[in-house]
Amino acid sequence: MPKKSPRTKKVTSSALKTGPPPVAPKPRLLPFYAPAFSWDTFENFFCDFLAACPELIGKDGIPQRIVSTSLYGMRGDNQYGIDIRAEIANGEVWAFQCKHYKSWGPADTRDVIAKCEYTADRKFLLVTRTVSSESRDEVAKHADWQIWDSDDISREFLARLPLETAARLLYTNFGPSWPKELLNLPGLGPLYTSDAKFAPFLEEGRTFHHRIGLIGRKDWLKTLDDFIVNEQERVLIFSGRGGVGKSRILREWSQGFSDGTTDGLSGLYPIHLQTSVPLSTPALVLWFWCLMMPIDWTTCAAHYSASFRRGNM
Structure with missing residues (x-):
């Protein structure tokens, strides 16, 4: 009995179709965790962000433009519990306290609020780590306070600035690779x-x-x-x-x-x-x-x- 020839499988056009592209998420957070990023770099970065005059959401839900900002004193001065002072277009004064710590909890949050002696219309606690719901609950007890963790800061930074301004601040504060990583804008150094x-x-x-x-x-x-x-x-x-x-x-x-x-x-x-x-x-x-x-x-x-x-x- 003759041997059967091996059956050849017919390849259809549908079999040649490629699948979906691979999932490759891009970084979405600013690299606060990098070893070279220090507390004073964080203060200067956020002051640069505010100096770019973004519009931030006020307590009433209406965007308010920052019109001027400055670091409030330096390490060793009596800063009354704040690091940055900003003036707003509507006449308000906002104060910012920057915390660059490896960990953060509700007790740290209570301590910052209790020690702040500066009078301002709004006060922001900025933390370069992800904070817990308990820390947010502590802040919610005080109507004039708001807390931003690493997710919040990254989101606000990327949403509130024109691309070329964000790219310049990334280049200055984090290095030449980060405009590409976060904004997909290569080679922003000479721009x-x-x-x-x-x-x-x-x-x-x-x-x-x-x-x-x-x-x-x-x-x-x-x-x-x-x-x-x-x-x-x-x-x-x-x-x-x-x-x-x-x-x-x-x-x-x-x-x-x-x-x-x-x-x-x-x-x-x-x-x-x-x-x-x-x-x-x-x-x-x-x-x-x-x-x-x-x-x-x-x-x-x-x-x-x-x-x-x-x-x-």
């Missing part, structure tokens, strides 16, 4: 907000400065507006000899975002990456104008090689 980028050009005594209003150049401002709303173009090469006015035009254009005069472009946050590159003429400077919008940086080189040069200045 500046518009105010930070152009502040030196407003200083007295500079030969090239921005203290005089821009005259003309409306066609270039229109070119920049057109570039931003064009979804097919992500990189603009803006080149010219040193001193001809490249940065002055960019600053004027940046002001349109902050004062609302750039029509149809609200909600965008301009940031800058300036770098000199070896072009054919050493005096040429390559400017990348980047926006806080999704960009596939893995193909940035392809975008660059295919980008356009809208004339030299």
Whole structure:
């Protein structure tokens, strides 16, 4: 009797379909647990957060903007039980006590509240660990107190700031890897907000400065507006000899975002990456104008090689 040939299994198109992508959760908490992160780093970080003027929810549930903030004294001073003092747009004063401990319990919470002698409209206890429900119950006994643990602080920080501001604070207080880890924004070290980028050009005594209003150049401002709303173009090469006015035009254009005069472009946050590159003429400077919008940086080189040069200045 002849041997049967092995049966070949027919592979259907459905069998070739791939499954769902692997689950790979990203970090969602600020790295307070890192060995290099100390109590004074925590105080400075949170003061930087408040100095960025976020809107925080008030006792009445209405967002209130921080208008000024400062560290209240230093270690060894009589700080009356607070570390940071902040003034709010509605005239209130809020006080913050920072605690960077390995563990935290209800007794620690009671102790902080009992020792606080500072008079403020609201008082916040900030703890870099997860706190128990018992600690929250202790705080709930006092109408002017609120407790934020590591989860609360991380959530408020990530929700209340513009992306470029959050990235800058992460870079400064936690290191260059954390903008990527928490915001998926790689390489934030060389990036500046518009105010930070152009502040030196407003200083007295500079030969090239921005203290005089821009005259003309409306066609270039229109070119920049057109570039931003064009979804097919992500990189603009803006080149010219040193001193001809490249940065002055960019600053004027940046002001349109902050004062609302750039029509149809609200909600965008301009940031800058300036770098000199070896072009054919050493005096040429390559400017990348980047926006806080999704960009596939893995193909940035392809975008660059295919980008356009809208004339030299």
